[in-house]
Amino acid sequence: MLTFERQDMILSLLKQQKVAKLSELTEATGASESTIRRDLSELERQNKLKRIHGGASLPSRKSEEPGMTEKKASFTAEKQLIGRHAASHVEDGDSIFVDAGTSTEAMISHIQAKNVIIVTNGLNIIEASLRFGFRTYVLGGYVKSGTHALIGKSAVEAMRQYRFDKAFIGTNGVDASFGYSTPDPEEAYIKQIAVQEAQEAYVLADSSKLNRTSFSRFAGLQDAALITEAGSDSEEYLQQLSELTSIEAVKI
Known part of the structure; x- marks a missing residue:
């Protein structure tokens, strides 16, 4: 050829x-x-x-965001590994925030802890959480057609009523300088509050998100631990990131 x-x-x-x-x-x-x-x-x-x-x-604008169908079809095996590892952090009696997204959705079926309360802004998380029998609280607000996330004033006000043992957040970009970012400022604000109101915060990101920035920053690398998959192509960059944040790299 x-x-x-x-x-x-x-x-x-x-x-x-x-x-x-x-x-x-x-x-x-x-x-x-x-x-x-x-x-x-x-x-x-x-x-x-x-x-x-x-x-x-493909090159994309900073404010562009893939839809739920596209997200579900990409890096599925890696997301399952990341989700399983994230779920291992959930302990009996925890009250957790689970962000809208496919990486975060992947953790629900792997949670083994008992008496877990889940708060979420993701329509896909609601369905998964109920299917596995978790006590589930849902934010109000506007539903984004692309990511199926609840955002806006009502969602922000609802978030302020909670405090979390742990928060599990999705991201579109992980960058050594810019931190964690996502295309939509309103969705970024929900993520920011979740990180602030949690005793422990974790960002779940497959390796395609590494060394990328999106439009809206929601946290610095020092604000949340990163859970991603380990691979030879990402080893050097993960080493660079490890000087700035806690990294849990799951082996493929």
Whole structure:
């Protein structure tokens, strides 16, 4: 396969699913990892894609956000590992905040602790929490069509009525300088309150979120521990982040 054909195939795959792992690209093209890495570097130089840890994504505006369907289809195995590890932090009798999102949803089925109370702003979290028999409190507010998150004045006012043993937060970006960020300022504010009102806060992020920034910062790295997956592509950056925050890297 010629170089331009292989690179067109890479871009075509990214247009279909927005984010692609290195293993997916090697399988789709039949090329070696080293060849794909060179292709990604060249395509990034042309501003046709953005390299991320473990793969590549299409360039996006800081305020753009993938919808729930797209999120559910990406990095599913990694999210399950991250979710299982996050769930191990939940203890009997804990009152926890579980943020809207697919990484946070993945932890619900793995919670083994008893008498856990869950407060959430995520429609997907409500369904999962009730399915597994947890006592569940839901914020009011406006429902975002894309992420199915409850936000706005009513949600903020409701958040102020709670204090949490632990908070588990999703993110769109993890950056050594900018911290944790997400596209929507209103959703960022809910996350910020959750971090502030929890005795312990954890941010759940697959490696595609590493070394990325989004529009609205909701916490510094020192404000919440990071739970992500470990991989050779992210090892160097995780080491850099570990100097700024507590990191729990789950092995694939």
